[in-house]
Amino acid sequence: MAGGGLVILLTVRDLQHRAVRFVVVTLLAAVVFTLLFVMTGLVEQFNQEPYKTVDAFGATTWVIPEGITGPFTASGTLPADTAGLLDSDSAAPTVVARSSLRAGDETVEAVLIGVDVGGLGNPPIVDGRPLHGPGEVVVDTTVDASVGDVVAVAGRPFEVVGRSTDTTVLAGIPLVFASIGEVQDLVFKSREVISAVLVDGVAGTVPDGTVAVDADHIAEDVLKPLEDAVASVDLVRALLWMVAAVIVGAVVYLSALERQRDFAVLKAIGATNRSLLGGLAIQAVLVALLAVLVAAGLQALLVPVFPLQVRVPARAFAQVPLAAVAMALLAGAAGMRKVARSDPAMAFAGGGG
Numbered sequence: 001m002a003g004g005g006l007v008i009l010l011t012v013r014d015l016q017h018r019a020v021r022f023v024v025v026t027l028l029a030a031v032v033f034t035l036l037f038v039m040t041g042l043v044e045q046f047n048q049e050p051y052k053t054v055d056a057f058g059a060t061t062w063v064i065p066e067g068i069t070g071p072f073t074a075s076g077t078l079p080a081d082t083a084g085l086l087d088s089d090s091a092a093p094t095v096v097a098r099s100s101l102r103a104g105d106e107t108v109e110a111v112l113i114g115v116d117v118g119g120l121g122n123p124p125i126v127d128g129r130p131l132h133g134p135g136e137v138v139v140d141t142t143v144d145a146s147v148g149d150v151v152a153v154a155g156r157p158f159e160v161v162g163r164s165t166d167t168t169v170l171a172g173i174p175l176v177f178a179s180i181g182e183v184q185d186l187v188f189k190s191r192e193v194i195s196a197v198l199v200d201g202v203a204g205t206v207p208d209g210t211v212a213v214d215a216d217h218i219a220e221d222v223l224k225p226l227e228d229a230v231a232s233v234d235l236v237r238a239l240l241w242m243v244a245a246v247i248v249g250a251v252v253y254l255s256a257l258e259r260q261r262d263f264a265v266l267k268a269i270g271a272t273n274r275s276l277l278g279g280l281a282i283q284a285v286l287v288a289l290l291a292v293l294v295a296a297g298l299q300a301l302l303v304p305v306f307p308l309q310v311r312v313p314a315r316a317f318a319q320v321p322l323a324a325v326a327m328a329l330l331a332g333a334a335g336m337r338k339v340a341r342s343d344p345a346m347a348f349a350g351g352g353g
Contacts, residue, residue, distance in 0.1 A: 015283065018255070022283075025251045026290045032244045033295035036320060038302060039237045041312035045171075046230050048311060050222035052166035053175065054215045056123040057094075059198035062218050066211050070221035071096040071195040072111065072169055078210060080184075080192040085207050090200040092120035093180060097187040097195070101176055102152040103145040110143075110176045111169055112153060114183025120198045123177060128162035134182050138162040140174035142309065153178070154186045169222050171229065172309050241327060244291075249331030252284045281329055288328035292321045 015022055063086065065076035071094075083091040095114030100107055115121035117131045123138060128147035131138055137151065137158040145151050149160045153176055167175040184190060197203075203212040296317060303310045 015286070021251065022287060025247060026287055026294065029244055029247050029287060029291035030294035030298060032240050032247065033292050033320065033324065034298040034302060036237060036240050036244075037295055037299035037312055037316060038306060038310055039233050039240065040316045040320070041299075041303060041310035042306075042308060043230055043233050043237075044313045044316075045309050045311040046226050046233075047223065049166075049168060049171070049309075050219040051216070053169055053222070054219040056164060056167050057121050057198055057215075059092075059120055059200055060215055061199040061201065061203045061212050062215065063091075063197040063199065063203055063206050063210050063212050064195075066209050069224075070213075070218050072218070072222045073225065077188075077193040077195065078197065080194050082194065082207060082210065083197045086197060086199065087204040088199050088201060090120055090198075091203075092116045092198045093194040093196075094121045094198055095180055095183045095187060095195045097183065099154045099176070099186070101139070101143065101174070103139075103143055103149065106144060108143070108174070110153070110174050112183055112187065113175050113177045114180035114187075114194075115177055117179050120200055121177075123164035123167050123175075125162040126165045128160070130162055131177060131179060132161070134179050135159060136161045136178065138164055138177040140167045140176075141165045142168060142172060143174050143176075156182075156186060168309070171226060241323075244288075244324070245327050245331040248284055248287055248328045249333075251287065252280060252328075252331065255283060256280060284328035284331065285325050288324040289321060292324050295320075 062071075063078075063082065064071055065078055068074035068076040080093060083093045093114075093116065095112070097112045097114075099110050099112040101110035102108075113121070115131070117133060122130050125138065126141065128138070135158060137153060137160055139145055139151070139160055139162075141163050143151075143163075145160050147160055147163065150157050151160055152158070158178060164175075164177070167177075169175065180194070184193070197210075199212075206212050299312060303312065
């Protein structure tokens with residue numbers, strides 16, 4: 001027990017003696033872990049975005065043209081009276097079309113959504129009010145426009161009356177909701193066609209040329225174009241873990257090399273390999289945990305200014321520290337092997353070791 005206490009004391013002393021090195025290493029690892037938090041949040045946003053957006057429509061079933069996978073990724077139309085042919089009181093038509101939105105001096109890509117005013121498809125409002133009539137739009141909170149501002153959609157002016165949240169697709173393209181008649185006029189030149197029918201519940205028998213799919217199918221279809229992007233970010237995350245492992249492993253190995261004579265002396269007075277390895281492991285774990293703690297603060301500063309929307313999940317603040325500890329122990333394995341093989345006879349050798 002005395003040997004173990006001495007090892008811990010020497011470990012603390014070593015951290016104090018090489019404080020500058022450990023601070024630099026901790027900060028370097030913190031930068032890597034910050035990027036890991038951001039990349040994790042980016043993947044989470046990519047995966048959650050389509051489901052939250054589709055949920056905002058309030059429909060459990062979508063009736064779409066046969067032969068297309070979904071209204072957000074493919075173009076297809078249905079007769080405007082399709083909703084009336086369904087055995088559902090909640091059926092509501094909707095139009096989905098890619099467009100542009102000009103707010104102030106900025107023009108951004110947007111997805112224009114036509115909905116029945118007051119019916120299914122109107123998103124929950126977090127600021128302002130829902131649509132009441134023509135000439136009005138509800139925009140996502142990512143759009144740089146406030147309630148009362150006038151924006152141009154496909155060149156036509158609209159007043160922003162409300163703002164919704166979590167209504168973006170394809171990595172941040174905002175949805176713009178307007179009355180279905182105006183959207184039909186803009187997109188289809190007043191042709192009486194729609195993109196899909198929204199149903200809260202089971203659609204029952206659907207007309208020929210249409211197919212009923214659930215909300216998850218629509219969300220998964222929106223996610224498909226981002227699968228390569230998600231895979232790329234996952235690869236970057238794996239590389240970042242490798243970089244973090246190299247940083248922590250290098251400092252532990254260097255510490256083991258510099259302290260060979262110390263370890264030999266401790267072995268000569270009865271310290272076990274287990275206690276010596278424990279001291280080195282403490283160093284690795286401390287560096288990793290301190291780096292994660294700093295990274296948790298840095299990511300909070302970085303996320304708001306990141307070009308893409310980032311949603312760091314709460315579970316990441318538990319998973320990253322646990323993974324960091326495991327990584328630190330594995331990364332320090334080479335240094336620990338060096339300690340385990342150190343010869344107590346070095347304690348009586350001349351010179352430094």
